[in-house]
Amino acid sequence: MERQLTGLLALALLAGCTAPPAEPQLVDQQRYTQDMRDGSAKFSWPDGRNPDLGVLAEKSGPGPDKAPAGSERIVLEITNSCAWYLGWEDARKRGDQTAQTAALKVMDEVLPKFSPEDPDGQRYARDTAAKAKAGDGSLAADYVANNCESVLWK
Numbered sequence: 045m046e047r048q049l050t051g052l053l054a055l056a057l058l059a060g061c062t063a064p065p066a067e068p069q070l071v072d073q074q075r076y077t078q079d080m081r082d083g084s085a086k087f088s089w090p091d092g093r094n095p096d097l098g099v100l101a102e103k104s105g106p107g108p109d110k111a112p113a114g115s116e117r118i119v120l121e122i123t124n125s126c127a128w129y130l131g132w133e134d135a136r137k138r139g140d141q142t143a144q145t146a147a148l149k150v151m152d153e154v155l156p157k158f159s160p161e162d163p164d165g166q167r168y169a170r171d172t173a174a175k176a177k178a179g180d181g182s183l184a185a186d187y188v189a190n191n192c193e194s195v196l197w198k
Contacts (some may be wrong), residue, residue: 070110077101090131124194129184
């Protein structure tokens with residue numbers, strides 16, 4: 045009987061059956077805030093568009109509850125997209141070609157790689173970069189209007 049169970053286990057593993065996924069790790073507000081501060085350092089930010097991370101963590105965090113570990117990454121990706129779209133528009137308004145080119149590079153090469161679990165979001169980022177390169181800021185403006193109003197910048 046033991047030999048049969050060992051054989052069934054081997055067949056299950058070969059067939060791609062795995063153990064059920066582990067429960068997600070949950071973090072409290074303090075840990076979420078620290079993870080946000082640590083995670084923010086992995087992003088580049090345009091001049092004048094650094095988010096107030098304390099306020100961002102307070103507004104997006106779990107408060108008295110718990111949040112899945114890593115959920116701050118999505119908030120940071122959204123906030124970083126806001127920063128670059130706004131930075132690009134700021135550069136256009138002041139005629140700063142160097143800053144505008146730098147922002148377009150990030151919009152084109154970095155932002156579409158955010159959130160691999162969201163192909164529609166990645167497509168939107170690619171389309172936004174393509175339009176921005178052509179001088180059309182409408183998708184960037186729509187993104188900002190729908191996602192960035194609660195971000196305080198330093």
